[in-house]
Amino acid sequence: MSVELIAYAAFFLTMALTYAVMCLGLNVQWGQTGLFNVGVAGFVAIGAYVSALLTTPDAPDRFGGFGLPILVGWLGAAIATGLASFLVGWLTIRLRADYLAIATFGVAVTVQLIALNLQSVTGGPFGIGFIPRPFAAFASDPLAFSLLNLGVLVVVVILLYLALEHLLRSPWGRVLRAIREDETAALALGKNATRFRLQAFAIGGAIMGLAGATQAHFVGFIAPDNYVPLLTFQVWAMLIVGGSGNNRGAILGAVLVWGIWAASAGAIAGLFPPDQQARAAALRIVIIGVGLCAILLLRPRGILGEERIVSRHLARLSARQAASTNPTNPNP
Template identity: 80%
Template sequence: MIDLLSYGAFFLSVALSYAIICLGLNVQWGQTGLFNVGIAGFVAIGAYVSALLTTPETVDHLGGFGLPIMAGWLGAALATGFATFLIGALTIRLRADYLAIATFGAAVAIHLCILNLQSVTSGPFGIGFIPRPFANLADRPLAFSLANFALLAAVVLALYLALEHLARSPWGRVLRAIREDEPAALALGKSAVRFRLQAFALGGAIMGLAGATQAHFIGYIAPDNYQPILTFQVWAMLIVGGSGNNRGAILGAVVVWGIWALSGSAVASLFPAEQQARAASLQIVMIGLALCAILLWRPRGILGEARIMSRHVLRRSPPATPLPSTPSET
């Protein structure tokens, strides 16, 4: 029973770390319509920045700063937000598929930098011994797993409440106006480029925070962790949960991660160790079929986009004023 609870907490912790990435993508795509396929690169920036800030100087000979974990998380979000802002300043005027190509190219460039800057990132060997929250509970697996789950749940809840507030604010309404009808928003004096760039940087900062939480939860990172398959996973999570809906982003992360984990276990049991490449391919096929089934059932995602109204707009129509009676009715 204890092992089952420990695994359940571990499973949900991993799913919530993906939920943070989905919330960042939802700001970019769900709220603003920015087609970002460079997610893996932005997550990698956050992971490596936090690892370098918090890893002791003597570990892996990387010259880390040994800062507290929370300082690493904050630094990861700021650094990734700044990097995303710079990339967005060059690419944000591109449309749809052109922006997708540009962000994918940025992710590839980031991956190559991580792989080749061995004096900073340790190259293909990765960074180990990353400080983990609640390390004093490591000898008690259940308590350790529950503590990490509670921490990640608190981070997801805080982000959810903040993003819901932003979505209902004038800033969030401008983003949706630009997404739905850019000429009308421009006619009202709104700068589409400026608002898109803000949303792009905010989403990137959230993805960087997610990378930092994953790095400290696992305790080890390497370039292979940030392959394009990560981008596919996050997009699948957002689409399944419901693009434009923060609750859908969280639910989609849990559902798709569950499908991913269960299909991986099922495929691994069918193939011997020497056929793992074939097993990985079959796993992707199984996930694709599961996603198709979900989207055939709910084309807009499990929850779909929620209609957001300003707090200044009445949610219920006022009672209709009765028309004055005519002489024929008296």
């Protein structure tokens, strides 16, 4: 395998894992809590711009350019997006289903319009460039540079996955599922549904902001056109394909759908002449849509699906009951 192919594979997986982080954030909101957020692109954009403003070099023509370390930018992005999500959630969290979807979509459109028109801060339609990239000292060696960047994203995804799995199996995570499945029963047990929903919405938004920050630094450039509603559609497709409510499914779905998206781009470039590329690009959305329909028909819960039991105590009890009712068990 050539060095160029390995470097491309590493870059592909790096981008796929940035989408996996977005899926993990959406999984907290929708998969575990049932919050219908269709404004993913807006929260990702907030994280990307905050981190870019904090870490880019001095820029006399716009606000920002503080030149802070990348990790500080990522942390600032997660905190800022978490606070923005908390504010949005505080205003809209009592809305249900399609009403919440409309509200979050409006937030995403508002964020994009601000990024497009507030040129003194965001660079306007020209975006922000020269965003520092991790391990920039190795940029002259494409293979080492790509592998090191991939390693950083792998560590981020693993740490995030372990933290979210711990939350999922904690009493807090089980309350979220209880509210999603039967809010009346959860209220009868003394759980404040609004407070738990708000917490989940803020945590999910913070994770999306972190995803936007990591993607911005690995690409090195951001612009308002990067955060159109199509991004929200991609992330939703990834989560549904992988398995809503399952953190491993969110990661798997991101890699698979991003692979289809990247492969379809190459196929379109090879099959259509240059003057028809823009029109043919719409076929990529059709391909993802057809694949999504196939998954919903064949595996309605996604490739992996949600675990029915997440409590280790209930899992042990269920195993004992299954063993006691199994006639082939030598020790009933």
